[in-house]
Amino acid sequence: MSLTLALGLWGIRRENTLWGDESVTYQLAQRDLSQIWHTAQHIDLVHALYYAVMHGIFGLFGGGLLTLRLPSVLAMSVAASGVGLLALRLAGPRAGLLAGLVFPLLPQVQKYAQEGRSYAMVCALVTWATYALVVSVRHRVRWRWAVYGSTMLLACLLHEFAVLALVAHGVTLVVSRVPRSVTRAWSAAAAGVVAGLLPLAVRSAGQSEQVSWIGGPVRLRYFLVVAVVGMACARAPLRGRGPVRLAALAVPILVLPGLLLLIASPVRPLFVDRYVLYSNIGIALLLGAWMDYFHRLRRWSRTAWIAVVAALAALVPSSLSLRTPQSRSNDATAVGAAVRQEGRPGDGLLYLSGRQRILTSANPEDTRFLTDLALAQDPVSSNALAGVELPAEDIAARMLEFERIVAVRAVGVHSPATPQEEAKTSTLRRHFHAYGTTHVNGARVTVYLRDHGPAAKPVPEPTARERAVG
Template sequence: MSVAERGPAVARTVPPPVPAPRRTPVPSRAVVVVAPLSLAIALGLWGIRRKDTMWGDESVTYQLAHRDLAQIWRTAQHVDLVHVLHYAVMHEVFGLFGAGLLTLRLPSVLATAVAASGVGLLGLRLAGPRAGLLAGLVFPLLPQVQKYAQEGRSYAMVCALVTWATYALVVGVPHRARWRWAVYGATMLAACLLHEFAVLALVAHGVTLVVSRVPRAVLKAWSVTAAGVVAGLLPLVIRSAGQSEQVSWISGPVRLPGLLAVAVVGVACALAPLEARGPVRLPVLAVPIVVLPGLLLLIASLVKPLFVDRYVLYSNIGIALLLGAWMDHFHRRQRSSRNTWIAAVAVLAALVPPSLSLRTPQSRSDDVTAIGAAVREEGRPGDGLLYLSGRHRILTAANPEDTRFLTDLALAQDPVSSNTLAGVELPARDIAARMLEFDRIVAVRAASAHSPADPREEAKTSTLRRHFREYGTTRVDGARVTVYVRDRAPAP
């Protein structure tokens, strides 16, 4: 057989060329930082005004930040000492940029963005660039993070500080430089001074180091640093313990099912064979942050109810890391990126309804803007104004124009001059006597409130019952505004 005749047979035995697998480009460090930060800012600015409404806790921040630093400190001796650093920070922010609704909330937006970039860097260091990028992008998408990114309170700032303290911890383990531990301790102490329950993250960090079996020198350095943080926080804890009345509204765990669901998802993600880099594995860092702070707060609630989900907002750092690492693992296992895209689109679609809902006034437990507007609408110049109870005076204090033409019947000394949140009220006898001088009274009562067993509150309710009749009630988000008119034939 000739060579020409054997040619086709040889050609048929040569296998077709196999195309090289397409490798997904690895994101750079800059992308891991900038992309989450940009997404967090965009989500934070989206609908940030919530139709120009404000809720009760934000109203407290707004009012106290308008006072000077000495007044803030004197007020904190009576109430809200745990938030005094935040009020001082917001006072300075108002002084620099003006006191408005955007100024009230923008620090939380920026803090969330800083936290998102920190989560990205944590993921990069613990599980690689793609896992870091995904974790950083997941973090600002989490509904609870979106909610508190648009609130004039300290929770987003605490979350940012805990994020970067965690990053300083992870970086400090292999290097063991003293200045790194000093940075870690200072950042954690700042977070704890903004809100005491940030100290629970310190416990999670300790568990991470023990489980990771780091060298004894590292454990000793962390122990010394943690002791310094606790010592710095202790005076605030002792002084604020006498103000436990301010959390008396907590009768049981607030929004516990959501936190439990997050913990279950986080533990499920941790069971996957996630990529590990360095002496601290990502699941060993993330799971304690997700589980321990909430669990410890629940245990403390057996003695006194304290559990509110926003107090441990920083637990979302752990769930974002776990979800980012799990998605990276899922992507690496898939031969085609089609399934990855389908999963990503499904998750984004599921997040749309809660994201829209969080940007409405109804997403908060009350709306002090609507309450003040109802008082202004129902009241006539010269009417009496009554708060049931007196501590709910803060519900209309954000905009004094709403109550300008009404007479506060129970007020003896205003909140600013008395260095309190709600002012000082008259004795019960004087309140009843002043009420009888008016033919119309506008009464404000929080929707879920029960009047405390106090002589002043009893005088208000008994005088209304005996000498006035209800003319009409307006129900708004978080309160009832009722107009009472004088009944000239009082009931016995």
């Protein structure tokens, strides 16, 4: 816990920057609970409980980067303690200590321990639900199964894909050949979790468009690497205690959740590394038990120690990089600052697409003196993330009333083929020309000037170099 807390607090402000998803949390957590509920009816229902939790935390401690991210740091610290206790029960004190120390060093754990999103909380809940599972199998006390089921349900309500850990737990029990009474008790608890999650899953299925940005597996390499390393560790004769063996628990939770999302990818791409963050529980358990195994064999030669030191040294550049704004896919703070710098009082402001309005929502001062040309109703009053936009013809007409327009375009994100977006791009191409572009992490901020000649100047598409810089 102490190591995780120290690593989580190190560079937690990330140079006082936010990325887009954190900006959404920051915006919604400051709304009333009724507004959060009404917003969730249109979008982001899967995160509604998390926003409500953060609303309470903001109400107690005020807004700010520390308040936004510290709950994730604390949650990941709780997860680390759970990983240590799991390995202690399954393989002994030394394995518990090593697994608990490995967990906070994992790059993915360090990354999401410092993000104002729900994934660290989900990881903590899945960790302790897994611990409750192990204890329940051994002691067979009915109330322990109730603790397991309620903890898993809370994890699933924070993020639906936590239910994949439930599948991993089922495989663990099958592989472990536990008594039929244990299987029945787990099945009853699992049925309760699924029944509690079902209403949320049905309602949120109607909001599936919000994951349409996933064109393929996102950051798959990390999952593949840790899966291969974990499977290699599992081949060693690891120490085990009780009816559930460490490898039988760790391998399914490491491999199955991500594998199930990959299997679903041909139908609908859903694999994003943070959706199965809790799979790091498995690799930490396996590495801790594997190092314990080598220690018991007294094979810790000088070469082995050099290898451990080299592995720790290799983590340093990654740890440093994760604490910079460039470690995230975009930088909402930099986007807002670029808009404020390039815009002049009275300029028009255009988002390509309208969803990118969240990139400047954290600091209203960035856009205070600009006119949002497409906005019909602001995000708060419309109970939406990015507000409601005007009809296409109204947007085009408003654009022609301005001599200068500051346009925000996300890099690597395709604009939806809506009449509003087509009106924005076609009006810019026919009646404006690009005057200058500022590239920031994840976006381009371009100033357009109005053409008054008989022929419109075409707006050039960004070059490959510009896209790479952006």
